[in-house]
Amino acid sequence: MKDPAAGHNDEAITPDLLRQLAYNEKMAELGKISAGVVHELNAPLSVIISAAQMILREEGVPGAVMEMVSRISSEAQRLSHLTKGLLNFSSHDETVGEVDLNLTVDFILNFLNYEAARRGVVVLRQLDYTLPVIRLDANLLKQILLNVIMNALQAMENDGGKLLVETTTAGSDHICFIITDNGPGIPPEAIGRIFDRYFTTKKPGEGTGLGLFVTKSLVENMGGIIKVTNRNGGGTTFTITLPIRQ
Numbered sequence: 001m002k003d004p005a006a007g008h009n010d011e012a013i014t015p016d017l018l019r020q021l022a023y024n025e026k027m028a029e030l031g032k033i034s035a036g037v038v039h040e041l042n043a044p045l046s047v048i049i050s051a052a053q054m055i056l057r058e059e060g061v062p063g064a065v066m067e068m069v070s071r072i073s074s075e076a077q078r079l080s081h082l083t084k085g086l087l088n089f090s091s092h093d094e095t096v097g098e099v100d101l102n103l104t105v106d107f108i109l110n111f112l113n114y115e116a117a118r119r120g121v122v123v124l125r126q127l128d129y130t131l132p133v134i135r136l137d138a139n140l141l142k143q144i145l146l147n148v149i150m151n152a153l154q155a156m157e158n159d160g161g162k163l164l165v166e167t168t169t170a171g172s173d174h175i176c177f178i179i180t181d182n183g184p185g186i187p188p189e190a191i192g193r194i195f196d197r198y199f200t201t202k203k204p205g206e207g208t209g210l211g212l213f214v215t216k217s218l219v220e221n222m223g224g225i226i227k228v229t230n231r232n233g234g235g236t237t238f239t240i241t242l243p244i245r246q
């Protein structure tokens with residue numbers, strides 16, 4: 001019988017790789033701790049939302065107070081929505097179902113809002129609202145989009161970055177996600193290797209080179225394909241094509 005661990009033995013664990021694996025492990029642990037913290041936020045948020053709703057139903061409250069309380073209520077609801085989405089995303093369970101692809105793009109872009117803002121990146125969405133829903137695991141699709149979009153943001157460290165996320169149909173039986181950035185692009189000697197396991201141009205601790213390897217495997221498991229091209233004038237375009245019927 002084939003030893004499932006055999007494949008790992010022929011890979012030398014270099015000091016850099018070990019540092020990367022240790023970093024990954026630390027981030028995974030931090031992720032679990034954060035999921036607990038996010039879970040704890042839910043209870044106080046529910047209290048804030050219902051208290052605000054009660055005040056809003058009171059009579060005789062001055063208009064300015066009403067306005068502030070309604071802001072408290074809508075911000076608390078936004079946070080509650082985010083924490084529920086995060087808890088769902090961090091769950092290990094399979095979440096196969098009918099997925100609204102545009103809502104998934106919205107979720108990931110909202111999630112990465114801070115990452116884009118701190119790099120001064122302008123995020124544009126061009127979503128085809130006539131897309132059909134697709135039956136798949138929403139969390140895996142989120143992970144695919146997160147990896148590709150995070151790479152694009154990391155490539156645009158300076159102000160003036162632009163990220164465009166498009167959804168569209170391709171023929172009658174496929175849909176596409178097209179993610180375009182105006183970063184430096186991928187050097188010709190690297191473009192054939194970016195989907196390889198452990199291929200990274202980032203410093204140790206900043207990238208493991210597993211992101212696109214995992215992304216490509218996930219896309220192919222869904223029966224899809226992922227392609228990359230450099231754009232004239234700089235930047236890259238990643239196109240992910242998925243079949244409508246899985």
Ligand SMILES: Nc1ncnc2c1ncn2[C@@H]1O[C@H](COP(=O)(O)OP(=O)(O)OP(=O)(O)O)[C@@H](O)[C@H]1O
Binds near residue numbers: 147153186211212213
């Ligand atoms: N949008 C992009 N613009 C320029 N280079 C990119 C882009 N996307 C990916 N790359 C290149 O492809 C390499 C591999 O990407 P990949 O996501 O697999 O690993 P990584 O981002 O380096 O590390 P991590 O495992 O943390 O994702 C990157 O190191 C980078 O050189």
Ligand SMILES: [Mg+2]
Binds near residue numbers: 147150151207211212
């Ligand atoms: Mg990456």
